[in-house]
Amino acid sequence: MMSEPVYKRILLKISGEALAGPKKVGINDDTVKEICAQIKRVADLGVEVGVVVGGGNFWRGRSSEKMDRVTADHMGMLATLMNALAISDALEQEGAVTRVMSAVEIRQMAEPYIRKRAVRHLEKKRIVIFACGTGNPFFSTDTGAALRATEIEADIFCKATMVDGVYDKDPHKYSDAVKYKTITHDEVLAKNLKVMDATAAALCRDNQTKIMVFSMEEPANIVRVVLGEDIGTIVG
Secondary structure (H helix, E strand, C coil): CCCCCCCCEEEEEECHHHHCHHHCCCCCHHHHHHHHHHHHHHHHCCCEEEEEECCCCCCCCCCCCCCCHHHHHHHHHHHHHHHHHHHHHHHHHCCCCEEEEECCCCCCCCEECCHHHHHHHHHCCCEEEEECCCCCCCCCHHHHHHHHHHHCCCCEEEEEECCCCEECCCCCCCCCCCEECEECHHHHHHCCCCCCCHHHHHHHHHCCCCEEEEECCCCCHHHHHHCCCCCCEEEC
C-alpha cells in the first residue's frame, strides 16, 4: 500500500444522502463528523481538496408534478448550501480551514464562486466546498461537480456513491452484475450506465477529466482513493 498521495488536487462529490446516516433524511452529526475526519486526513497529506455535496437528504426533485421545475431546482440548490455549511462546520471542528463558495450569490453565508479565487484557496490548502451546483436549473449536482473538477483542473473527480464502482447493471437488483475496473467515458454514455447523468459524463469526456467511482459505505475509502488503492472504478 502506498503511503504518499498519488493526486495533488481532487474534487470529491458526496451525495446528500451520505450525510443523513441511518435515518436517510436530514443531517446525522456522527456521520458528518466521520466523513469530515477522513476529508481532513486527505488534506493533511498535502492534497488540495474541493468538495461538492448534493441535497437529496433535504430535497429531491419535485414533491409534486404541479411544482414548477425551475422552482424545485432552486430549492435543491438551497439544500446543497445547507449541507455545504454543515460540512464546513464539521471540518473546522476537525481543525481544517474551509471556504464555502456558492454559484448563487448569498453573501451573508458563502463567498460567490469565482474560479481564480477558488484555485487560490486550494493553493493555500483551504478546503473549498462548492454549493448550489452550477447555479442554473435543469443541471444536477453531478454536472456541477464535473464542471468544478474541470474548472479547478483537479487531477481526478472522486465520485462517492453507495456502490463500490461501476457495474454493467444495478448490483442491488442483479446478483450477476459485473463490476468494471476501468471503463471509458464513451462506454459509460453508450451503455447508459447510471454512474452519473449524461451531461456530467459528457463534460468529463470532452475535457478529459478522469473519474474515480467508489463506495462511501466506508468513509476511510476517501483516503484510500487518494493513496492510489484499487478500490473502485476508473472512468477515463
